[in-house]
Amino acid sequence: MGGQQLTNRDSPFGLKVLKALSRVQLHQSRGLFSAYESTLMYRLSCASFIELIQSTRMKSLILLSVLVHGALSFVYLEKLSHMKLPSKITPSVQYQMFGGAAEEAAYDKQRRMLYVVGEESRLLHVMDLSDPKNPTLATTHQFTSSDGTPRDVAICGDEVAVAVTSGIKDVYEGHVYFFNAFTGGSPGLTPDGKLPAGYFPDMLTFTSDCKKLLVANEGRPGKDINNVFTDPVGSITIIERDRNGGPPSERTVSFTGQDQRFDLRFPIRYIPQNLWPIKVTPTFEEDATPEYITVTPDNKYAYIILQKNNAVARISLGTYEITSVTPIPKKDWSSYTIDPSDRDGGVHLRQFPLKSIRQPDNAKVITIGRNNFLVTADEGLTTSFTSAHDGFVWSDHSLADILARQNKFDTVVINNDTFVEDLKMDNKAGRLMLSTIDGLNLFTGKMDEATHFGGRGFSIWKTSDMSLVFDSGDEIEKELANSMKTVFNTDCIRNTITYQGPENLRDTQSDDYGPKIGSLDYINDNGAQYIVVGSETTGTIFLYSVNTTSGTPKPQFETAYRTGDTDYVWSELYDMGTAGDAGLSAVGFIGRDDNALNKTLIYVIGQYSGSVSLFQIVTM
Structure with missing residues (x-):
């Protein structure tokens, strides 16, 4: 198999x-x-x-x-190729699972090259996809430890941009490194300068006209070189480069003016003053974590995903100002099923009156007429501070049974004795990771509702009022339960790959993020519209067709694909070349006019397996 x-x-x-x-x-x-x-x-x-x-x-x-x-x-996916990338190129080429060989990617449609950046390896690979069935590694660029860690790559026209964190420590400002687009036969990538960015630049994207480059500076907290805790601000850097040789311009867009917004998720506000090492009041600007940027097709607006804060910010690219910061509504699970336990003996989808904060990790814009819609991959994200990394211990989450046994839930408000008892039972909802700050009533000190992390799927929002127009509900988890039961909510864990495999790790992610949908892409390919989302934990992609005739996007599940074997431990699967795309971290479409097969293609990146898979969409 x-x-x-x-x-x-x-x-x-x-x-x-x-x-x-x-x-x-x-x-x-x-x-x-x-x-x-x-x-x-x-x-x-x-x-x-x-x-x-x-x-x-x-x-x-x-x-x-x-x-x-x-x-x-009907629609199905045909696998074209699968390729492992090296995690080291000097002094010799080496391949290693969890070697940090691949995490994010960007496709050059003019030259049919795929740029793949690996964080831990500090490598930027360039794959030649002129023959998608037989891709080759064209060249690899090595960043040094003093350069920093590459986090993301983007390409537009003749320019390649790579977001790189500080070479000193993550709490310092990073840079954007530029390269000329690689052409076949060249000895390697040609550097084209670098520019400063904000704290921990984690993602970047060009406007479609290539005139602006937007960088999401996540501002991750931690200790500086003096071992002092600091929490850098999150921000957006907007770079405009004059290709005729003029000086570049840079603007920084900050998330100021939001400190009194009690409708926004603001985790560090809940940290006790005697724990918080910084002796000033925490600000939303410090807590803001811009995770992803997507730009409208007309290049007028950029939507910023603030994952930890469960919010979406909109920036005008004409005035360079934040025009809104909107909290994303919670997901109500009362009409859906969910498997909330890793100790219930397998796959058991049940209904519970849960809520969850969606906390997207990725987003894309769909434009229909004059209306924009935002598609979000609702991954989920907990917040933790540790003694080793930060100098103190605090988190925004706990197991449901711990909270229930500590009488943290307001049983009068919840008004469901059966559910409260289920929250104490490991084989029901007791193992579920719940928020300790969402749903917290500051007057009573108790939780008015049980709030989970992530939506276990994807959603579509009308951007004019952030109203929900589509939710995949429990469909993805059901598809896994029906057709991939032996790897349902499985995982791949770094320090267990020599004795654990996909099958015996089944159900281990049910209490956390489930399928953990963190990657997403959308394409309108000559009238054929598709959405693809990726499950990080199971290494599966889910393909949806999109009907827009009503003026609102209506996705329809078509098929799913999980490459790789399941019946060996992970290290053996990797050595045999059948680990699939473990730790699926990125997906992307390639239009039919932009590849030799004249088919809509999908590339899939596996960060744990350091791999790239290519698929084509086939309709019959």
Whole structure:
């Protein structure tokens, strides 16, 4: 097996043939598929579908369905290639799991090169994708320890930009390194200067006209070179470079003026004064953590994801001012199912009256007519300070059963004795990681609701009022439960790879972030619109088609794919080249006009496996 619940190594996953036959109700009196059956058919793998139509009974039904309804079509993913990248290039080339060889990527559609940045390795790889079925490593650039750690890469036109943190310590200002775009036959990347950025630059993106480069400076706290705790401010750096040789301009956009916003999530405000090492009142500017930037297609606005703060900021790229900072509404789980426990004996999706803060890690803008919509990958993020890293101990989370046994919940407000008891039981909701500050009533000192981290899926928001227009709900976790049960909410843990594998780590992430959806991309490829999201913990991508005829984006789940084997420990899988994309950290589309196959492609980055996989979308 090359992937859990797949019919063969390189086919997309779907329901097994026998399971499909047991669930499909054939309406022989009409001789047609029901709406449910038609929906089921596109979820079947290509191989399974072929097996089905070879059945005489099914063949006639499908033929009749085609005659009455027209062409029967479905969407699936075809794996094109999988490549491990080196984690060291000097003094010799070395490959290592958890070697930090790959984390983020950017595609050069003009030259058909994929830039992949590795943090721990300090490497910038350039892959030649002129033949997506047989990619090659064109060149690799090594950053030095004094340069800093590369965190992200972006390309526009002839310019490549890399966000690099400080070479001294993470609490100091970083830089953006520039390179000329690589062309085949060149000896290596040609540097084109560097410019200062803010504290801990973690992500960057160009406007579509390549005139502006926006950098998200996360401002991570920690100790400085004098071993003194500091909490640098989060900010956005906007760089404009004159390609004709003129001096560049830089602007810093700060998150000031938000300190009295009690509707915004502000974790450090809850740290007791006797613990907080800085003897001044914490500010929102310090706590703001810009994680991701996405720009509207007309380049008028940039939307900034403040992940820890569970908020979205909007910046006008005409005035360079923050026009709004909007809290993201909580997710209500009362109508969805969730597996909240890693100690319930396996896969058990249940309903609980939970809430969760979505805390996206990634976002993209969809424009329909005059309206913009923001698609968010709702990963979740806890906040912790440790003695070794920060000099004190505090966190914004705890296990549900600890909170329940300490009588931290207001049972009168919650008004659900069964749920309160479930919060004490490990095989129910007691293992779930809950917030200790969201839902906290400062007057009573108790929690008015149980609030989890992350949305275990993705959402779509109308940007004019941040109203919710779509939520994937529990669909992704259900798909994993139905078709990838042996790796449901699995994980890959650095210090256990020699004795743990995907199967025996099943369900271990259920109490934390579940499938942990942290990567996302959107494409309108000659009228065909798709969203792809990635599950970091399971290494699975989920493909949705998007219908916009109503004026609002309506995603429809199409298929999912998890590459790699499951029945060995992680280190053995890596050595055999079948670890898949462990620690899936980035996904991206490549338009059909921008590759040799003339198909919509998807690249997938595995940060733990240091790998890049390529897929093509096939419609039948």
